[in-house]
Amino acid sequence: MPTEFTVRGSHSAFQSPERGTAHVTLAFQGPALQPVYDRVAGDLDAVRASIQELHDPAQGPVTWWSTQQVRTWAQRPWNKDGKQLPLVHHASVGVRVKFRDFARLATWVGRLVSSADGFRLDGVEWALTEARRVELERAVRTHAVQDAVRRAQEYADALGLGQVRPVAVADAGMLSQGISPMGGGGPAGFMRMAAKDSGGGAELELAPEDIEVSAEVDARFVAD
Incomplete structure (x- = not known):
């Protein structure tokens, strides 16, 4: 009777x-x-x-951008003594700008920080191009399957059995009861830009981290 092995490769x-x-x-x-x-619209x-x-x-340096509609709202704040203060009006708008040249990104942000009082950088989302991400996903899935094969064969070798042969391969979690695949690959990093004083004024410093692309597979093997 063949011996069955279920392993996870990653x-x-x-x-x-x-x-x-x-x-x-x-x-x-x-x-x-x-x-x-008017102030927000002019700055926009x-x-x-x-x-x-x-x-x-x-070619960039900006490959894509978008703006939202200007939002307005009003509120009556309270002071520390519990007294309601006069109405305060607010206006804001969000902008997203995708750069392929990170030095130009830092320069663009630095110029706006110094020239627009209402400008705020909420963060920078780091990513790969779609073509490169697809290429990496294909490669890591291949390596994850190879890792599963290696694990299964190590179990078989430890038991003194022969070559394993695959009978099922699936995304992680889908060979278990309930069929609930686990996500592979983390989200794009949403990282910071730090400002430092170099003596001649503020200087923006990019701090991107490498993008991780990962895959996990479950596989079932048998060995006679």
Whole structure:
């Protein structure tokens, strides 16, 4: 009667990011709605102009960008004594800009930080291009299957059995009861940009981490 082995194979690959998407917010507040709205709208026009001069989908440095609609709202804050204060109006808008040139990304952010009071960098999302991610996913799945084969054969060798042969291969979790595949590969990194003083003014420093692409497979083998 053949002996059955069920194993899990895994593999991970790491690569430096190829794209960095800046998540930006322009926001102001004040006692009257129209000046606040006009300030955000004016800064948004300036930011759009700075992006358009860099935008080239094929060559970059900006390969893609988008803006949201300007949001407005109002609230009555309370002071520390529990007294309600006058109405405060808010306006904000989100902007996303994807760069392939990280030095130009740092320069663009640094210029806007110094020139727009309401500019805030919420973070940078680091990613691979779609073609490179697909290529890496294919490679790590292949290595994960090879890892499963190696594990199964090691078990068979330890028992003094012969060559194993596969009878089932699936995404991790799908050979178990309930069929609940486990996700492979982590999300794109959402990392920081730090500002440091180099003596001649603020200098932005990128801190991207390598992108991890991983795969796990479950496999069932038998050996006679």
